Amino acid sequence: MMQQTLEYFVSCPKGIEGLLLDEVRQLGADQAKETVAGVSCQGDLALGYRLCLWSRLANRVLLVLDRFAAEDAAALYQGVSAIDWADHLTAEGTLAVDFSGRLPGVDNTHFGALKVKDALVDQLRQPDGQRPGVDRVQPDLRLNVHCRNGQVQLAVDLSGASLHQRGYRLQQGAAPLKENLAAAILLRAEWPRRAAAGEALTDPMCGSGTFLVEAALMAADIAPNLQRERWGFSAWLQHVPAVWQRLVAEARERAEAGLQKTPAWIRGYEADPRLLQPVRNNIQRAGLSDWVKVYQGELATFAPQPDRGQKGLVVCNPPYGERLGDTASLVYLYQKLGEVLRQHCQGWEAAIFTGNPELGKRMGIRSHKQYNLFNGALPCKLLLMHLQPEAYLLEGGEPTAGQPGVQATVARLGESAQMFANRLQKNLKTLGKWARQQGISCYRVYDADMPEFAVAIDLYDDWAHVQEYLAPKSISEDKAAERLQDVLAALPQVLGIPREQIVLKQRQRQAGKQQYQRMAQQGQFMPVQEDAVKLLVNLTDYLDTGLFLDHRPMRLRIAAEASGKRLLNLFCYTGSVTVHAAMAGARRTTSVDLSNTYLDWARRNLALNGLSDLHQLVRADVMQWLAECRDEYELIFIDPPTFSNSKRMDDVFDVQRDHVALLEMAMARLAPGGVLYFSNNFRRFKLDPQLSEQFVVEDITQQTIDRDFARSPKIHRTWRLTAKA
Numbered sequence: 001m002m003q004q005t006l007e008y009f010v011s012c013p014k015g016i017e018g019l020l021l022d023e024v025r026q027l028g029a030d031q032a033k034e035t036v037a038g039v040s041c042q043g044d045l046a047l048g049y050r051l052c053l054w055s056r057l058a059n060r061v062l063l064v065l066d067r068f069a070a071e072d073a074a075a076l077y078q079g080v081s082a083i084d085w086a087d088h089l090t091a092e093g094t095l096a097v098d099f100s101g102r103l104p105g106v107d108n109t110h111f112g113a114l115k116v117k118d119a120l121v122d123q124l125r126q127p128d129g130q131r132p133g134v135d136r137v138q139p140d141l142r143l144n145v146h147c148r149n150g151q152v153q154l155a156v157d158l159s160g161a162s163l164h165q166r167g168y169r170l171q172q173g174a175a176p177l178k179e180n181l182a183a184a185i186l187l188r189a190e191w192p193r194r195a196a197a198g199e200a201l202t203d204p205m206c207g208s209g210t211f212l213v214e215a216a217l218m219a220a221d222i223a224p225n226l227q228r229e230r231w232g233f234s235a236w237l238q239h240v241p242a243v244w245q246r247l248v249a250e251a252r253e254r255a256e257a258g259l260q261k262t263p264a265w266i267r268g269y270e271a272d273p274r275l276l277q278p279v280r281n282n283i284q285r286a287g288l289s290d291w292v293k294v295y296q297g298e299l300a301t302f303a304p305q306p307d308r309g310q311k312g313l314v315v316c317n318p319p320y321g322e323r324l325g326d327t328a329s330l331v332y333l334y335q336k337l338g339e340v341l342r343q344h345c346q347g348w349e350a351a352i353f354t355g356n357p358e359l360g361k362r363m364g365i366r367s368h369k370q371y372n373l374f375n376g377a378l379p380c381k382l383l384l385m386h387l388q389p390e391a392y393l394l395e396g397g398e399p400t401a402g403q404p405g406v407q408a409t410v411a412r413l414g415e416s417a418q419m420f421a422n423r424l425q426k427n428l429k430t431l432g433k434w435a436r437q438q439g440i441s442c443y444r445v446y447d448a449d450m451p452e453f454a455v456a457i458d459l460y461d462d463w464a465h466v467q468e469y470l471a472p473k474s475i476s477e478d479k480a481a482e483r484l485q486d487v488l489a490a491l492p493q494v495l496g497i498p499r500e501q502i503v504l505k506q507r508q509r510q511a512g513k514q515q516y517q518r519m520a521q522q523g524q525f526m527p528v529q530e531d532a533v534k535l536l537v538n539l540t541d542y543l544d545t546g547l548f549l550d551h552r553p554m555r556l557r558i559a560a561e562a563s564g565k566r567l568l569n570l571f572c573y574t575g576s577v578t579v580h581a582a583m584a585g586a587r588r589t590t591s592v593d594l595s596n597t598y599l600d601w602a603r604r605n606l607a608l609n610g611l612s613d614l615h616q617l618v619r620a621d622v623m624q625w626l627a628e629c630r631d632e633y634e635l636i637f638i639d640p641p642t643f644s645n646s647k648r649m650d651d652v653f654d655v656q657r658d659h660v661a662l663l664e665m666a667m668a669r670l671a672p673g674g675v676l677y678f679s680n681n682f683r684r685f686k687l688d689p690q691l692s693e694q695f696v697v698e699d700i701t702q703q704t705i706d707r708d709f710a711r712s713p714k715i716h717r718t719w720r721l722t723a724k725a
Helices: 017-026 045-054 073-081 109-124 179-188 191-196 210-219 241-260 273-285 324-344 357-363 415-438 477-495 549-561 576-583 596-608 622-628 655-667 690-694
Strands: 006-011 030-035 038-043 060-069 094-101 141-148 151-157 200-203 266-270 292-296 312-316 349-354 369-375 378-386 442-447 455-460 463-468 502-506 526-530 533-537 566-570 588-593 616-619 633-638 670-680 695-699 717-723
Touching (some): 006 045, 017 030, 073 109, 073 151, 179 191, 179 210, 179 349, 179 369, 191 200, 210 273, 210 292, 273 292, 324 357, 349 357, 357 378, 455 477, 463 477, 533 596, 576 588, 576 596, 588 596, 596 616, 633 655, 655 670, 690 695
Parallel strands (some): 094 141, 200 266, 200 312, 463 502, 633 670
Antiparallel strands (some): 141 151, 369 378, 442 455, 455 463, 526 533, 670 717, 695 717
16 A cells, blocks of 8 residues: 555645645645645655644544445445455454534434444454454544545544644643644744744743744754654554654654754743643643743733844734623733734734634734634634834824833724714813812713713723623624724723723613622722712622712712711612711711621721711611611611512512502601602602602702713602601
8 A cells, every 4th residue: 555646635624724735745745635624635655644743734634445425324334345444454453433424314423433333343243253343532443434415435544633632732721722723823924934044933822832832843843743652543454664663763853953953032921820830841741841931921021032133923812702701801901912012022023813803903003914714613813913113003102101212102093993082082071170170080971972882981080990781773793892892992092091990891771680790709999089988899890889970969968968867778788878978977877788798898988987886787678677667867868779589588679569668668767857868770660659648759860960970861760758747
């Protein structure tokens, strides 16, 4: 078989067939032809060995034994039986069958593989009953059978395990890139030519180090699969060890010669210290410790420092993000990557591989070439960039602090993002002036003013809290995601705050049951100032921050009326109303809520303002507590949730259904001359008319809507209740 011309099919990931075609030709193939996810070619047995040993791009090398027509399972059996299997496997041997495609009467791949196995086993069965067995992991013979349009291709898999499994990467990060895809990216970026010219290579987010090792293997002329010990042909009866050993010896000589050269400057950086030792272990297993160095470092500190004047290639596979919560951080990650490349890698080249091309646009660098590739089933793009000023999509800025004469630059916004930025800038100018005049540091600066940008943006001192609403039905999900990225790109520039101080959440306008949903557990609280009061907010852990900004006028109103009075705060949440009243001189306060989390928060708010335990915090179901309470209060505030079904409650609370009973019980606790304020944010809420027959009821909603919520007059409804004379 060694001298005859054989037919091969070499498979690869979709998108790199053209590169594989060039590679198999360089390795000596004849009549090579590109097909979907692979290349067909011809050559001798040595070619098959050489492809297994040297292909950096292939998944599998298949030696085609036969092609035949088959109209059903019986014909498949007959076609397989026509081959003399004694030339390939002994009766004591083992086999595995990989079956793909469709054939009439073959309902699934398992049944197809079973028919192929039966045909082979029946032929080799001995009189004493000895027959080949099945071994899915390390068989003596692995067959690959593919059916299409009534034609069957039957091949021996020479590679065994997929060729991307080089053997050096035993430890890897959460989202590893396959070795042959990494090699394809390096080839597209012309790394072998650059390495030969003495250029450097660096990966600022190296993960398990795949780019680094594959780049070093290329630069040192090392066969990618030289270390593999087990092959698909190892126990195949047609295997010719002498030919194989000659090729391995040649590859080892080339590797030894390559490693004697001056090592290429190849460096990786990884922020997570837990990944450093695993990636160094991978590099050591590949025998490249003298060629590849890895250091701990955040992207923000990345600045490659090769030999003076040395140019190079930055190659990177930044995260793409699959969860919505990733969006904000990923936009800023890509923007930061672009900023770092512009500032520290000018004159270099960049190869950025991403599954989210929209994020790639946030780098502020124009790509001169783009390639469509697949990471598994995920369509991706490889962006190649010249890191030269003419490729930068930039706007000039002020001199960077501490670096006189160095201009700070930011990526120019696209048309859509600029449109949003203009509106936000207008809002910031008018609302910012109003807030400064009122001494307000926490306020809403944007609330879906433009329907296509369906977000609310609240400022908390020098932080921005962004909530994405459900986009209008007229806007597709893809367009909504793109618009959200426009928002996130514009915010740092317009607001002048660091990207790290922008927090993104998703919520629909109707809070309802979602109001107290927990989102994270970072536990990061920060104090903000509201009038004479300090309050703790948490921008990351919950849908709400602990401070309802729309209730600011209500809190100040209660503070103005609280002096010398007893306050009852029902459904007290984080106790902001209580703190305002206490700081304004309330004689005593009682705050009731069922959540330990929010009562603890309220306790911290009280302590932050130096208030004592005289201000009582009660953990209880409000309805049950009111039924048992006998105290009186001159000032009562009630802001219930729309809906609550806590496990600690005996019944479900529904504000529309239960508000009459709630207000009747609360009014029974109102001291003579006292005032009760009732508010809620259920947009379809209707106050029961019978309450006006029992009490003096005044709708004061308009008095409790500040200028920053003027666009959302239905953000809440508020009533003032007093006893009738």
